[in-house]
Amino acid sequence: MNNDDVIAATERLLLRRWRVTDAALQRELWAERDPRAPAHRILSADGHPTIDELEDRIRREDPTATIALFAAVRRADGAVVGYAGLIPNGHGEPDEPEIAYEFLRRAQGQGLATEASVAVVDWARRSGHRRLWATVREWNAPSRRVLDKIGFIETERVDPDAAHGDTLFYRLDL
Numbered sequence: 001m002n003n004d005d006v007i008a009a010t011e012r013l014l015l016r017r018w019r020v021t022d023a024a025l026q027r028e029l030w031a032e033r034d035p036r037a038p039a040h041r042i043l044s045a046d047g048h049p050t051i052d053e054l055e056d057r058i059r060r061e062d063p064t065a066t067i068a069l070f071a072a073v074r075r076a077d078g079a080v081v082g083y084a085g086l087i088p089n090g091h092g093e094p095d096e097p098e099i100a101y102e103f104l105r106r107a108q109g110q111g112l113a114t115e116a117s118v119a120v121v122d123w124a125r126r127s128g129h130r131r132l133w134a135t136v137r138e139w140n141a142p143s144r145r146v147l148d149k150i151g152f153i154e155t156e157r158v159d160p161d162a163a164h165g166d167t168l169f170y171r172l173d174l
Contacts, residue, residue, distance in 0.1 A: 007070050007085075008119035013112060015070040015084060015119055017063060022071050023054040025080045025104075032105050036139060038164050066127050067097045072116050074107075081107035084116035086124060089133045091157075091169070096131045097124070099172075101146070113146045121150060125174045134170040135159075144168070 005016035018026075030049065033042045043049075049057070061068065069085035082103030089098040099120055101113045124132055134152050136143045147154075152170035159167040 008123045010115045010119050012075055013116055013119070014073045014075060015116060016073060018058045018061060018069070018071050020055045020058050022080050023051045023058060025071075026054045027051050028104060029082065029102055036137070036164055069100060072103065072112065081112065082116070084113070084120050086120065086132070091133065091135075095129065096133055097129065098133045098135060099124075108142065113143070114149050117146055117150050121172065121174070130174055132172045132174065134172075135167050136170065137165040138168055139165045
């Protein structure tokens with residue numbers, strides 16, 4: 001692996017920039033998402049996004065961006081098993097990004113999301129961020145446990161959504 005790609009490393013994972021060859025993995029993540037997720041987060045009835053569309057999206061990413069999602073690569077076998085990183089938030093200050101992570105079902109329940117998220121928080125701190133946010137659906141107990149483990153505090157803000165489940169807001173002061 002090209003070390004220029006690596007953003008952070010943990011005992012079991014490397015976080016690196018996405019490569020075009022990761023598009024199939026991204027599509028697998030889209031296909032595995034809970035059907036309760038909003039329509040813009042799951043595969044459409046006609047199969048979008050396609051692998052070609054995801055490849056194009058990867059090609060357009062800014063390779064120097066500090067607010068970005070990174071492929072989570074298992075060190076043992078080099079398999080990409082999910083992602084973790086920072087995304088812009090639409091509910092706070094622009095310099096307070098939101099943490100995001102998602103792992104394939106076959107990689108869940110192993111502590112990888114927690115491990116990757118700790119690395120992202122450390123990276124965010126080193127990058128000069130003072131606060132991170134997280135949003136999670138009320139029904140997503142595993143993600144809520146990850147946020148609790150890494151020190152996020154649930155705020156009182158809740159965006160009600162009868163169709164997809166209420167969105168809970170978490171904050172971490174760095």
